[in-house]
Amino acid sequence: MRITHVDHFVLTVKSIPDTVAFYCDVLGMSQVTFGQGRVALTFGSQKINLHPAGNEYAPKATVAQPGSQDFCLITDTPLAVVIDELALHDVVIIEGPGPRTGATGPIESVYFRDPDGNLVEVSNYPA
Secondary structure, three states: OOOOOOOEEEEEEOOHHHHHHHHHHHOOOEEEEEOOOEEEEEEOOEEEEEEEOOOOOOOOOOOOOOOOOEEEEEOOOOHHHHHHHHHHOOOOOOEEEEEEEEOOEEEEEEEEEOOOOOEEEEEEOOO
């Protein structure tokens, strides 16, 4: 077996509308509805499926709960612009900018939390 890329991942959230607002307004993602009214966020060729806490879709993680995720998103927007945009939305940067190691090499990252307390890292690969 050889895995080639991530297609989607799932966030269990307290409020789908609050999560959609944050990821669409702050990070520029798009909301999509699929299946029997399920909601996801899309960006590039990936998506984040949203499960409502206490009413998750099966199958699900053994311990599905809001605020338990830590993930990195890559942007081609300069990090200085990302920082300014986060400030416009009153999103507090809890760490960074600073150097980190991404999947294919060095990255520059900032960290902040979404409405559920998930740790979101937004990063750039050097040009």
